[in-house]
Amino acid sequence: MSAREFSIFMCGVGGQGLVLLSNVIGSACARAGIRALTGEQHGLSQRSGSINIHMRIGDGIRSPLIPLGSAGVLLALEALEALRYIEYLRDNGIVLMNTRVQHPVGETAAHMKDKKARYFSVDDVKGRLSKVTNKLSAIDAQDIARSVGNPLTENIVMLGALSTIEDFWVPEGALTEAIRESVPKKAIDVNLKAFKLGQGAAHNDLCNVVKCRE
Amino acid sequence: MGIPELTRDGPSKVFLLCNEAIVRGAIEADVKVIAAYPGSPTSEILDSFSSVASNFDCRMEISSNEKVALETCAGASMAGMRSITSMKSVGLNVASDSFFSLSYTGVKGGMVMVVADDPHAHSSQTEQDGRPYASSAYIPMLSPSDPDEAYRMTKAAFGISEKYGVPVMLHTSTRVNHQSGMVQTGRLTRTPFRKLNWDHPPGRFVTVADSARKFKAELLERTKKIEEDFAASEFNLISDKDSDIGVVASGAGYNYAFDAIDILNIQPALLKLGTTYPMPKKLIADFVSDLSTLVVVEELSPYMETPITAIAKDANPDLKIFGKASGHLSETLEYNPNIVAEAFAKILGLKLPVDYDKISRRAKELKRGLPDRWPTFCAGCPHRATLHALLQAMKGQKHVLATDIGCYSMSFMPPTEYGDTLLSMGACMGVAAGLQYAINEKVIAMIGDSTFYHAGLPGLVNAVHHGDDLTLIILDNEVTAMTGQQPNPGSDVTAGQRPAKRLVLEDVLKGLGIDDLTVVDPYDVKDAAARMKEALSRKGPNVIVSRRACALYSDRNKRRRGEAIVSNAVNEDVCKMPYMCVREFNCPAISIDDERRKARISEELCDGCGVCGRICPFGSIQQKNGGSS
Known part of the structure; x- marks a missing residue:
C-alpha cells in the first residue's frame, strides 16, 4: 500500500453512532486538507445488527473497502464486534475496543435452553485478540459517557482515545472543530468533554502499548 | 437547516456521502422538480433533498412508488423543467413500463434518474444489475466510482439530457452510494421557480403505433450521436498505456x-469507463488494439465484458x-481489493x-463460538409485538405466511424464522391469491403500510373482486420505516415536513x-392476539390493521420534544424464569443473567414499550420508576 495511507476498521452494533463518528473524522480530514474516504453501511443492517465502516485516510487509494489484513486500527464500539472483524487488522495492528457487550438475541435464545450456557464475554474477546496482537486496549466508554451525562457520547469517547495514536495523524483541533459542527448545539460541550475523557483513558492504558502523540 | 455542505455556496472541498454529492450536483444544476420513493442504497438522496428542500425554490415529493416518481419527473421535464428521481435497480422494475416509453418520447428539460444496484443483496431481494435496462431502452448512462465523480456526472447529466432530449441514467451501486469522500463543490447559482407555458404541438409526447415507429428510428440516430460524443467524454480515463x-473497469x-x-505493484494500461451506455466502441477498440491481455473488472453481470469481447x-x-x-471474477457478491488482486495474480501468474x-483461516479459528448478530427488530418495534x-x-393451526418488503421481512431470520414467501414490493397479495387456490392451510398475507400504498393496492382489488379466502395483515407504523422513516401516503406530511393529506x-x-x-x-x-384469532378464523378476504408508530420514529420524536423514555x-x-x-x-434489550439465570433489561436499549411486561405471566416486568408497564 502507498506510504501515507492509514485505514481504520470501525465496527459496532446498529444505533451506536458509527456513521456520526466517521463523519466527524472525514470532516476533520477535509478541514486539515487530508484525503479520506469511507465505505459505510446503511439500511437493513442498522436494525441492531452488526455494522462496520471502512475508514481510509491518505492519498493513492480508491477502494472504500479495506483489504484484509491492512487496517492499522480496529476500533470497536462493542466488544464482540472487535473479534468479528479481526481479519481486517494488519499484523500487530492496534485494537481499540469498548468493554461494552451487547448480547445478540440469538445468543440469548440459546441461553434460555441451556442453563450452563455463558455469554461470550469481553474477557473471551480479549483472550482471543491477544493471540494476534499485543497492541490491545479496552476502554469502558459507556461508563465515561454516563459520567459526562450523555450515554450517546460513547462514540466520541472512543474517538478521543483514537486521537492519541501517533499514526492517526488527523490534527486534534480539526477533530474537535468537526465535533462542534456535527453534533446538536446543546450537545457540543458534553461531546467535547467525552472526547477529552477518552483521551485521558487512552493515556492510562492504550499509550502503554502504542506510540502516542506528545 | 439540513446538511450545511449542501446549502453553502462554493467552491470548496467538503466531505460528503456520495448520495449527498449527487444532491449537491443536482442543486448546482438548478434542478426544479424532485420526486422519488426511498430504497436502499439510494434513500439518503431523498433524505438529503428533503432536509434542504425548503432552502431552494423547487418542488419536491416523496412519491407513492418509483413509477409515479419517474412519471412525475417525466411530466415536469416534458414541460421543460429540470427534474431528478432516484431508485434502487429493483425499483426500476416498477418504473420500467414508463421508462421504456420515455426513451421514445424523450423530454425537453434535463431529466436525471439515479439507479443503484445492490451487489451482495445487502438490503435487497436480488442482486439485480440495472445496467441492461439502459441498453435495452436506449437510455444514456453514466457510472461514477466515487462521490466527487458522482457530483460531476450528475451536473453533466442534465446537460446531456437537454442536448439530446432524453433522460440520463446515473448508475451506481451500494459501495458507490454509501461511500463518503472529498468533493470539490462549485457555485450555487439558482434561478427562481417559474411555471412554464406548454409550448408543444399536440401529440408531441404520444407514443403508439405510427408515432412509436417514428420515435424508434429517431432514438437509434440519437444513440449514434451520443456514442460519438461519449468517445471524447471527460468521464472515460486512460492511464499510461505503456x-x-x-x-x-x-x-x-x-x-x-x-x-x-x-x-501487486503492477503497471497495466487502465481504461476507466464512465460512459457505460452507449459504450464508446471506437475508444475501446483503440485501447485494446496493442494489448496481449485484457482484464475486465465490473460487478454482477458481464455487461461490459460481453460487448468488449465482441469489439476485440x-x-x-x-x-x-x-x-x-x-x-x-464472479457474477455474484460484491468485490473488494483482495478479491480483485487475487484474480489479477492468478491471471498474470x-x-x-x-x-x-491464511488471514481468513486464522480469523475463522479465532472466531469459533462467537455468536452471530443478525439484524433484528429494534427494542419497542411494533412488528415484534404483532x-x-x-x-x-x-398457535396449533397450520398456516402459510406470504410476507413482503420492509422491516417485517426480518421475521424469516433466526431466531424467529417465521414467514414462507417474499418476492417483491406488494407481491404478498398475488402470491397469497395463488396459495389459497392451491393449498389446504390457512393463507395469511402481511404487508407494511408504505408497501401497501406502493404496490399492494392492485393485489387487494384483485382479491376482493375474486373473493379470495385470505387474511391480509397491514402493519401500519406511520412511516416508511426500513429506509429511514420517511413519510408515506398515510402520513400528514411529505418531503421537507411540508403538510400533506x-x-x-x-x-x-x-x-x-x-x-x-x-x-x-x-x-x-x-387483546391483539385474541382479536386477530377471531379475524383469522373467518373466511376471507378480510383485513387486520395492526397500528402503532415505528419505535425508532416515535422515540426520536420523544427525544425532540424532551420527553423521557422510561425503561422497564x-x-x-x-x-x-x-x-x-x-x-x-x-x-x-432483554438478556439472561449468567449466574442467576433471570431475565434482565438493558436500560440503554429498552424503549419502555412494555409489551414484554404484558406477556410475562407473573407480572415481574415493570417500569423503572416503579409504575406499572
Whole structure:
C-alpha cells in the first residue's frame, strides 16, 4: 500500500453512532486538507445488527473497502464486534475496543435452553485478540459517557482515545472543530468533554502499548 | 437547516456521502422538480433533498412508488423543467413500463434518474444489475466510482439530457452510494421557480403505433450521436498505456482494480469507463488494439465484458480476455481489493504479497463460538409485538405466511424464522391469491403500510373482486420505516415536513370493498392476539390493521420534544424464569443473567414499550420508576 495511507476498521452494533463518528473524522480530514474516504453501511443492517465502516485516510487509494489484513486500527464500539472483524487488522495492528457487550438475541435464545450456557464475554474477546496482537486496549466508554451525562457520547469517547495514536495523524483541533459542527448545539460541550475523557483513558492504558502523540 | 455542505455556496472541498454529492450536483444544476420513493442504497438522496428542500425554490415529493416518481419527473421535464428521481435497480422494475416509453418520447428539460444496484443483496431481494435496462431502452448512462465523480456526472447529466432530449441514467451501486469522500463543490447559482407555458404541438409526447415507429428510428440516430460524443467524454480515463496488459473497469469495480494494481505493484494500461451506455466502441477498440491481455473488472453481470469481447474480435483477434467468462471474477457478491488482486495474480501468474486465505483461516479459528448478530427488530418495534400476537393467534393451526418488503421481512431470520414467501414490493397479495387456490392451510398475507400504498393496492382489488379466502395483515407504523422513516401516503406530511393529506387506511380499505376489517394495537398484545384469532378464523378476504408508530420514529420524536423514555426492569423476586419475554419475542434489550439465570433489561436499549411486561405471566416486568408497564 502507498506510504501515507492509514485505514481504520470501525465496527459496532446498529444505533451506536458509527456513521456520526466517521463523519466527524472525514470532516476533520477535509478541514486539515487530508484525503479520506469511507465505505459505510446503511439500511437493513442498522436494525441492531452488526455494522462496520471502512475508514481510509491518505492519498493513492480508491477502494472504500479495506483489504484484509491492512487496517492499522480496529476500533470497536462493542466488544464482540472487535473479534468479528479481526481479519481486517494488519499484523500487530492496534485494537481499540469498548468493554461494552451487547448480547445478540440469538445468543440469548440459546441461553434460555441451556442453563450452563455463558455469554461470550469481553474477557473471551480479549483472550482471543491477544493471540494476534499485543497492541490491545479496552476502554469502558459507556461508563465515561454516563459520567459526562450523555450515554450517546460513547462514540466520541472512543474517538478521543483514537486521537492519541501517533499514526492517526488527523490534527486534534480539526477533530474537535468537526465535533462542534456535527453534533446538536446543546450537545457540543458534553461531546467535547467525552472526547477529552477518552483521551485521558487512552493515556492510562492504550499509550502503554502504542506510540502516542506528545 | 439540513446538511450545511449542501446549502453553502462554493467552491470548496467538503466531505460528503456520495448520495449527498449527487444532491449537491443536482442543486448546482438548478434542478426544479424532485420526486422519488426511498430504497436502499439510494434513500439518503431523498433524505438529503428533503432536509434542504425548503432552502431552494423547487418542488419536491416523496412519491407513492418509483413509477409515479419517474412519471412525475417525466411530466415536469416534458414541460421543460429540470427534474431528478432516484431508485434502487429493483425499483426500476416498477418504473420500467414508463421508462421504456420515455426513451421514445424523450423530454425537453434535463431529466436525471439515479439507479443503484445492490451487489451482495445487502438490503435487497436480488442482486439485480440495472445496467441492461439502459441498453435495452436506449437510455444514456453514466457510472461514477466515487462521490466527487458522482457530483460531476450528475451536473453533466442534465446537460446531456437537454442536448439530446432524453433522460440520463446515473448508475451506481451500494459501495458507490454509501461511500463518503472529498468533493470539490462549485457555485450555487439558482434561478427562481417559474411555471412554464406548454409550448408543444399536440401529440408531441404520444407514443403508439405510427408515432412509436417514428420515435424508434429517431432514438437509434440519437444513440449514434451520443456514442460519438461519449468517445471524447471527460468521464472515460486512460492511464499510461505503456504495457501490453490492459484493464477495463467501471463503477465500484474501478476502485478495487485501482487498489489491486497498487497491492501487486503492477503497471497495466487502465481504461476507466464512465460512459457505460452507449459504450464508446471506437475508444475501446483503440485501447485494446496493442494489448496481449485484457482484464475486465465490473460487478454482477458481464455487461461490459460481453460487448468488449465482441469489439476485440475485430480490433485485436489475438487478445486474451479475462473476467467472468474465463471464471476469474464472479457474477455474484460484491468485490473488494483482495478479491480483485487475487484474480489479477492468478491471471498474470504473480504472487500475492499477502496470503488472504491464511488471514481468513486464522480469523475463522479465532472466531469459533462467537455468536452471530443478525439484524433484528429494534427494542419497542411494533412488528415484534404483532408477530408475537400472530403466533399466539395461530398457535396449533397450520398456516402459510406470504410476507413482503420492509422491516417485517426480518421475521424469516433466526431466531424467529417465521414467514414462507417474499418476492417483491406488494407481491404478498398475488402470491397469497395463488396459495389459497392451491393449498389446504390457512393463507395469511402481511404487508407494511408504505408497501401497501406502493404496490399492494392492485393485489387487494384483485382479491376482493375474486373473493379470495385470505387474511391480509397491514402493519401500519406511520412511516416508511426500513429506509429511514420517511413519510408515506398515510402520513400528514411529505418531503421537507411540508403538510400533506393523510390517507385514512380504513377508508381506503372500505372503499375497496373490504367489509371485514379489524384494527388492533400490537402493544396491547393479548387483546391483539385474541382479536386477530377471531379475524383469522373467518373466511376471507378480510383485513387486520395492526397500528402503532415505528419505535425508532416515535422515540426520536420523544427525544425532540424532551420527553423521557422510561425503561422497564425485571423484578427478580417475582421472576420465575418462564422466559416468555425471550421465547418468540427476542428483544435486543432483554438478556439472561449468567449466574442467576433471570431475565434482565438493558436500560440503554429498552424503549419502555412494555409489551414484554404484558406477556410475562407473573407480572415481574415493570417500569423503572416503579409504575406499572
